[in-house]
Amino acid sequence: xEQGPGRGxxxxxxxxxxxLRLVWVYPDLLSTYGDRGNLLVLARRARLRGVPVEIAxxxxxxxxxxxxxxYLMGGGEDLPxxxxxxxxxxxxGLAAAAGRGAVVFAVCAGYxxxxxxxxxxxxxxVPGLGLLDIRSGRGERRGVGEIVxxxxxxxxxxxLTGFENHQGMTWRGPGVKPLAAVLTGVGNGDGTEGxxxxxVVGTYLHGPALVxxxxxxxxLLGWVVGTLPPIDPRQEDLVQSLRRDRLAAQGAxx
Amino acid sequence: MSTGSPSSRRSSxxxxxxxxxxxxxAAGRASRLAGRGDGSVIGGxxxxxxxxxxxxxxxxxxxxxxxxxxxxxxxxxxxxTAALGALGQQVASNAFGANMEAGLVAALxxxxxxxxxVLEVDEKYMPAMLEATGARxxxxxxxxxxQMDRAAEIWLLARRWRAALAxxxxxxxxxxxxxxxxxxxxxxxxxxxxxAGQRWHDDSWCCPNCGSHLRRDGEDWYCxxxxxxxxxxxxxxxxxxxxxxxxxSRPLDLVLPGRANRSNAVIALAAADVFGVGVTQAxxxxxxxxxxxxxxxxxxxxxxxLRLLLAKNPAGWLEALDILTPAPVPVLLAVNAQVPxxxxxxxxxxxxxxxxxxxxxxxxxERRIDLAVRLEADEVAFRLAGTxxxxxxxxxxxxxxxxxxxxxxxxxxAVLGRTV
Numbered sequence: 001x002e003q004g005p006g007r008g009x010x011x012x013x014x015x016x017x018x019x020l021r022l023v024w025v026y027p028d029l030l031s032t033y034g035d036r037g038n039l040l041v042l043a044r045r046a047r048l049r050g051v052p053v054e055i056a057x058x059x060x061x062x063x064x065x066x067x068x069x070x071y072l073m074g075g076g077e078d079l080p081x082x083x084x085x086x087x088x089x090x091x092x093g094l095a096a097a098a099g100r101g102a103v104v105f106a107v108c109a110g111y112x113x114x115x116x117x118x119x120x121x122x123x124x125x126v127p128g129l130g131l132l133d134i135r136s137g138r139g140e141r142r143g144v145g146e147i148v149x150x151x152x153x154x155x156x157x158x159x160l161t162g163f164e165n166h167q168g169m170t171w172r173g174p175g176v177k178p179l180a181a182v183l184t185g186v187g188n189g190d191g192t193e194g195x196x197x198x199x200v201v202g203t204y205l206h207g208p209a210l211v212x213x214x215x216x217x218x219x220l221l222g223w224v225v226g227t228l229p230p231i232d233p234r235q236e237d238l239v240q241s242l243r244r245d246r247l248a249a250q251g252a253x254x
Numbered sequence: 255m256s257t258g259s260p261s262s263r264r265s266s267x268x269x270x271x272x273x274x275x276x277x278x279x280a281a282g283r284a285s286r287l288a289g290r291g292d293g294s295v296i297g298g299x300x301x302x303x304x305x306x307x308x309x310x311x312x313x314x315x316x317x318x319x320x321x322x323x324x325x326x327x328x329x330x331x332x333x334x335t336a337a338l339g340a341l342g343q344q345v346a347s348n349a350f351g352a353n354m355e356a357g358l359v360a361a362l363x364x365x366x367x368x369x370x371x372v373l374e375v376d377e378k379y380m381p382a383m384l385e386a387t388g389a390r391x392x393x394x395x396x397x398x399x400x401q402m403d404r405a406a407e408i409w410l411l412a413r414r415w416r417a418a419l420a421x422x423x424x425x426x427x428x429x430x431x432x433x434x435x436x437x438x439x440x441x442x443x444x445x446x447x448x449x450a451g452q453r454w455h456d457d458s459w460c461c462p463n464c465g466s467h468l469r470r471d472g473e474d475w476y477c478x479x480x481x482x483x484x485x486x487x488x489x490x491x492x493x494x495x496x497x498x499x500x501x502x503s504r505p506l507d508l509v510l511p512g513r514a515n516r517s518n519a520v521i522a523l524a525a526a527d528v529f530g531v532g533v534t535q536a537x538x539x540x541x542x543x544x545x546x547x548x549x550x551x552x553x554x555x556x557x558x559x560l561r562l563l564l565a566k567n568p569a570g571w572l573e574a575l576d577i578l579t580p581a582p583v584p585v586l587l588a589v590n591a592q593v594p595x596x597x598x599x600x601x602x603x604x605x606x607x608x609x610x611x612x613x614x615x616x617x618x619x620e621r622r623i624d625l626a627v628r629l630e631a632d633e634v635a636f637r638l639a640g641t642x643x644x645x646x647x648x649x650x651x652x653x654x655x656x657x658x659x660x661x662x663x664x665x666x667x668a669v670l671g672r673t674v
Contacts, residue, residue, distance in 0.1 A: 027459075028459030028460055028467055029459075029460055029465075031456070031604075032399060032407075033598070033600040033601075034600030034601055034602065034603030034604050035603070036603050036604060037600070037603030037628075037631070040603070040631045040632075041631060044631050059459065059467055060460070060466075060467050061466070061467035061478075077407040077408075077409045077410065078407075078409075078410075079409055079465055080409070080460060080465060082465075083460070083465040083466075144597075145597065146597075163597075163598045163599075163600060165598065206598075206600050207598070207600055208600055208603055211603070211627060211631075238623060238626050238627050238630055239627050239630075241623055242623045242624060242626075242627050245623055
């Protein structure tokens, strides 16, 4: 009986204590824009460095395991987004994991869910998980297209390239920093893109974000694993050429 | 349903509508002669500018079938048209996929004497086109993610379908195996439910009615938390056979390849049945269809037999990968991201390419680097090729399958001289 979107990329449960444990939260509700890409790229970049990886894809009818290292959340339509927020709140696993310092990387609808509040299908305020002190609502028009943004220099990550497709606007409370400053595109709606505090990172970039931005993927991996050995440049050729290609299409340099 | 006298239809149109179809038709012919596409859209655009309610006027008195869904619209339109051909009457159709209002107008204007029409309709426009045409039958094939940078989100789309179908008096022929489609048709007055299968599940893990995780048990699906479940079906696709409402089973024996086309065929048989075309007769017509708007055609190129497959979204790619000629026959994959394709290539990450491991794979198209990065992550070995010819030369093979998305497919057809 097939009960979820898992396709055999994932191992069943967590085994080795030395493995990097990736948790994809609710792919049944929050997976629209190639969100699987972020999972695959994290796993690939860890394995290329000899770090074993275990993956759990957790559907909305399952408990979110508290023992993961990196939690991924993707995009979703209004209705699934509200449901996901409700279930995650009732479950408590993600908040507990974030509370003990696990990495959370949330995209689009997931980004809004990790905040304190977002707009539901009719624009009504829906409580989020409060992992980041941010609020989101609906903007005037949909932001659809390529986005280029410069990451907060503190994080030491190269220029971001991605694709955004959302009508959200996001406001940050004190203590939450924007992930990046927008060069092209909409992002949070105020010239910034995404937000982070500690190890909780949210962004409107799909594209998927970690595919086009291996530096961002390595930032998350490094938070868990520590110093990362470099990857054989031959394994980076294609993604670097994709970055150049996409940035050049927006008239930006890498 | 009254159909009026076909010969009098054109002369019974208001003067401005007659002028609109005449001017539009002339523009369409001019466009065809100029070699700019099949000319079906420009004529409709001009006609509509002169007479905005032209579609309603042209539809009046005809028996119309609308065909919509994410994948299989053009093929199913062709199959239903072929099956209705058994009635010996002229059937109007937008056979080349011009599926918005202007395309529908052009198709009807081109065939003023046709008493029946089979019209492919873009998913977004179905409610408006249903209202404008007063269609007798609407067929719903499937609903999944597609070109999300410009298309509506699919749960929203399903909600609009549901409202439109509840308000209309048409018969709906719907794929009961697609939970979103079943929900969209759930409030229609008359529904023929078809077990047409669903290969792509990633947009229907959750109940469209209440959002809970859906349970699946073989073919069956049901919601654990609300009464929503798969409706009882009267037509069934069972492997390579169709089972009709009397329980009789027959082999489909299509020339068109793949599960998706068998699914389209069973839906076409159910649609033809509404018009009194029996299964045996309809099936005979479906078996004659060999290619649809260039899809599935074999073309010789530099000593290599190319077979062209169109796939526009993750569900389509899944079905296309299913029907590849077995290894070691090489495969050429071509991806663009122009406006008709969707400018966003994220969907590449929703397709599982691992089954291409261990066979020669070539990658081309304007966004071939996006695809290359995707294949690399799935550990599929491949070679980049600038053009189809380069891939053919690199492959050194007597045959090769080609899977391309929309504009990449059209570009390849153009290179091959549109012989297909």
